[in-house]
Amino acid sequence: MSTLDSLTLSRIPAEDEALRAEVRAFLAEAVKDLPAHVRARSWGGYDAAFSRKLGARGWIGVTLPPEYGGGGRSAFTRYVLVEEFLACGAPVGSHWIADRQSGPLILKYGTEAQKQHYLPRICRGEAFFCIGMSEPNAGSDLASVKTRAEPDADGFVLNGQKIWTTNAHHCHYMIALVRTSGTAQDRHKGLSQVIVDLTLPGVTVRPITDLSGDSHFCEVFFDNVRLAPDALIGQEGQGWEQVTAELAFERSGPERLFSSIVLFDEWLAWLRTPEGRSESAVRLAGRIFTELAPLRAMSVSIQAKLTRGESPIVEAALVKELGTTLEQFIPAAIADDLFGRDSAEVPLELLRTLNYVTEVAPSFSLRGGTRDILRGMIARGLGLR
Amino acid sequence: MQDNDLFADAARELLRDQCTPQVVRAIEGGGSPQALWTWLEEGGFADALVPEDQGGIGLSLAQVFGVWELCGAHALPVPLAETMVARALLAQAGAPCPAGTIALAEGRLEADGALRCAEVRLGRVADSVLVQHAGGWQLMPVARAASEPLAFCLDATLRWAPSQVVLAPVLRPGLPEGIDLRTLQACLTAALLAGALMDVFQRTLQYANERNQFGRAIGKFQAIQHQLAVMSEHVFAARMAAQLGCAGDGLFPDRLRVAIAKSRCSAAALAVAETGHAIHGAIGFTEEYDLQLFTRRLHAWRQSAGSESWWHAVAGQALVDGHAGLTLDLLRRATDVAEEATAE
Numbered sequence: 037m038s039t040l041d042s043l044t045l046s047r048i049p050a051e052d053e054a055l056r057a058e059v060r061a062f063l064a065e066a067v068k069d070l071p072a073h074v075r076a077r078s079w080g081g082y083d084a085a086f087s088r089k090l091g092a093r094g095w096i097g098v099t100l101p102p103e104y105g106g107g108g109r110s111a112f113t114r115y116v117l118v119e120e121f122l123a124c125g126a127p128v129g130s131h132w133i134a135d136r137q138s139g140p141l142i143l144k145y146g147t148e149a150q151k152q153h154y155l156p157r158i159c160r161g162e163a164f165f166c167i168g169m170s171e172p173n174a175g176s177d178l179a180s181v182k183t184r185a186e187p188d189a190d191g192f193v194l195n196g197q198k199i200w201t202t203n204a205h206h207c208h209y210m211i212a213l214v215r216t217s218g219t220a221q222d223r224h225k226g227l228s229q230v231i232v233d234l235t236l237p238g239v240t241v242r243p244i245t246d247l248s249g250d251s252h253f254c255e256v257f258f259d260n261v262r263l264a265p266d267a268l269i270g271q272e273g274q275g276w277e278q279v280t281a282e283l284a285f286e287r288s289g290p291e292r293l294f295s296s297i298v299l300f301d302e303w304l305a306w307l308r309t310p311e312g313r314s315e316s317a318v319r320l321a322g323r324i325f326t327e328l329a330p331l332r333a334m335s336v337s338i339q340a341k342l343t344r345g346e347s348p349i350v351e352a353a354l355v356k357e358l359g360t361t362l363e364q365f366i367p368a369a370i371a372d373d374l375f376g377r378d379s380a381e382v383p384l385e386l387l388r389t390l391n392y393v394t395e396v397a398p399s400f401s402l403r404g405g406t407r408d409i410l411r412g413m414i415a416r417g418l419g420l421r
Numbered sequence: 422m423q424d425n426d427l428f429a430d431a432a433r434e435l436l437r438d439q440c441t442p443q444v445v446r447a448i449e450g451g452g453s454p455q456a457l458w459t460w461l462e463e464g465g466f467a468d469a470l471v472p473e474d475q476g477g478i479g480l481s482l483a484q485v486f487g488v489w490e491l492c493g494a495h496a497l498p499v500p501l502a503e504t505m506v507a508r509a510l511l512a513q514a515g516a517p518c519p520a521g522t523i524a525l526a527e528g529r530l531e532a533d534g535a536l537r538c539a540e541v542r543l544g545r546v547a548d549s550v551l552v553q554h555a556g557g558w559q560l561m562p563v564a565r566a567a568s569e570p571l572a573f574c575l576d577a578t579l580r581w582a583p584s585q586v587v588l589a590p591v592l593r594p595g596l597p598e599g600i601d602l603r604t605l606q607a608c609l610t611a612a613l614l615a616g617a618l619m620d621v622f623q624r625t626l627q628y629a630n631e632r633n634q635f636g637r638a639i640g641k642f643q644a645i646q647h648q649l650a651v652m653s654e655h656v657f658a659a660r661m662a663a664q665l666g667c668a669g670d671g672l673f674p675d676r677l678r679v680a681i682a683k684s685r686c687s688a689a690a691l692a693v694a695e696t697g698h699a700i701h702g703a704i705g706f707t708e709e710y711d712l713q714l715f716t717r718r719l720h721a722w723r724q725s726a727g728s729e730s731w732w733h734a735v736a737g738q739a740l741v742d743g744h745a746g747l748t749l750d751l752l753r754r755a756t757d758v759a760e761e762a763t764a765e
Contacts, residue, residue, distance in 0.1 A: 294749075420649065
């Protein structure tokens with residue numbers, strides 16, 4: 037059996053599904069006044085107050101152990117939550133990274149003191165994290181990072197720069213991949229992960245305005261920032277292995293299929309009216325649906341593998357490539373439908389949502405590993421490298 | 422899962438030994454399919470979907486998916502998957518089952534009472550055809566039909582004179598709402614496509630690793646690697662879709678799942694055939710090289726029982742006209758398979 041025929045149909049367990057109705061009801065009320073073009077931001081949408089509300093309900097850190105404030109539930113419970121957040125367009129950006137990556141990372145590699153310090157606040161929606169990976173000269177070639185945490189008697193001294201850091205200006209902490217020994221030529225060796233309190237002296241965060249006018253990503257400068265010894269998370273020198281494991285978990289989730297789902301549903305709502313319906317649009321809707329469905333089945337099946345402790349890295353890369361390609365096709369195809377008609381009174385909110393998703397769509401296949409990097413990973417998985 | 426695997430393992434060995442490329446070519450060239458069919462019949466595969474109390478094995482679609490996939494992966498030139506479905510339908514209708522293979526086809530009763538099937542897949546090698554037309558279902562012997570060739574060499578247009586039509590009783594197998602012959606044929610064709618897609622991909626991958634140009638295997642070039650990566654994505658997704666089409670614990674699939682399966686596999690067929698030939702270059706274009714046995718089928722099967730656009734319309738109607746609210750809820754309905762189907 038090869039990677040390509042390794043997936044069997046899987047189902048989200050009933051005890052995890054049980055949460056869905058409650059989440060749906062809560063979200064229906066919580067987002068009812070948000071217009072579609074705002075809901076379309078979803079995991080790019082920042083709302084700290086909303087995150088605290090979710091935290092109060094126990095819906096952040098749902099997989100973390102109860103002794104650290106978590107829900108003690110399975111990864112499938114989180115899967116259900118995330119599907120609902122994305123489908124409803126809930127503004128979950130504030131706590132997104134802490135919930136998806138930083139919390140589990142701290143649980144896996146952190147000391148007892150680190151877990152006690154960070155995890156309960158993550159679960160309450162009070163500690164937001166960002167990921168410090170990219171640098172001006174280290175993008176796809178992540179191993180060439182130059183930001184350096186120089187060990188000394190009191191801990192580390194941090195110097196350098198990160199860029200494209202999502203939500204850094206709204207976050208409390210960054211988990212940064214930095215060099216703690218050797219030079220950039222040592223590549224994967226000598227890298228470590230450190231937790232940086234972004235309020236420390238010497239840290240400067242500058243938002244970067246993106247092409248849609250939003251400021252969701254930032255550049256972050258470190259000028260002789262003093263880090264205590266317990267800023268190190270995991271093993272010194274094991275940063276590359278830790279980061280790689282982290283990436284595998286973020287490539288096959290619902291957020292790789294549903295980035296355009298609010299737009300798709302908004303368009304479908306119009307197709308269901310007499311003015312909006314056309315045979316070619318119905319067929320296009322069917323095309324998108326028939327591509328989404330196997331992807332959802334694959335994503336659930338990969339989640340089942342992850343839950344069993346397997347590490348389906350290539351499978352996850354395949355899903356991300358397919359998923360983001362479809363996410364990008366959706367706004368392009370909907371625009372062609374709407375503007376391929378002789379005349380139609382298209383609702384303004386649908387057009388605004390289309391415009392937003394069209395503008396941000398290029399990012400879908402950049403974040404979490406570009407298309408070309410993923411194809412290289414797939415090729416390696418196929419034995420071509 | 423285990424039943425499925427054991428059953429598929431038995432088929433794998435038999436098809437590898439008996440359905441070789443030479444045999445496929447011989448049958449395509451007009452040779453008799455009888456010897457190959459006898460092997461399959463003796464293997465017990467044709468009665469897999471017939472209930473146990475009617476002499477069959479009583480397997481579900483999900484349990485025969487693996488065998489259908491193998492039929493595709495071996496370019497099987499006889500209608501085994503179709504015969505499996507037809508025998509189960511005959512058993513359900515309480516009709517006697519004839520010896521030999523049975524193709525499936527949509528038919529039209531003409532004004533004079535003749536029955537015409539414009540496209541019978543494998544109609545040139547089948548013994549009978551189970552036809553669905555406006556008046557019901559009839560089992561028609563191929564030997565009594567006027568046969569005309571179609572574009573794909575093993576397919577045929579068949580026409581039975583009124584005197585033949587009145588001899589065949591009208592059957593009424595109990596089918597669930599929305600399930601017709603095309604749905605059943607699309608379901609099994611998607612599984613055949615999944616198998617052929619995997620085969621074409623594996624051949625192409627192997628060729629890229631073996632063929633040297635510019636002093637190294639062409640698979641070492643990034644441009645080829647990326648083409649193979651994209652090809653593998655299609656194969657990966659199509660196989661999941663085909664599994665969805667066959668999900669369930671009975672004989673009948675879910676129509677929306679079949680729409681997903683057939684359209685996704687058909688779309689993949691086009692892309693995979695194209696890249697397979699692009700990477701093979703001129704050798705893949707020859708009669709003597711086996712690639713063509715599979716890529717010709719990818720196109721034939723894509724065009725069979727509704728191309729991707731036909732099924733996109735079916736899925737689109739389910740989504741736009743038959744559903745309200747979040748797309749997620751229809752996605753869940755389509756992809757959350759019943760517990761028993763996932764038992765391992």
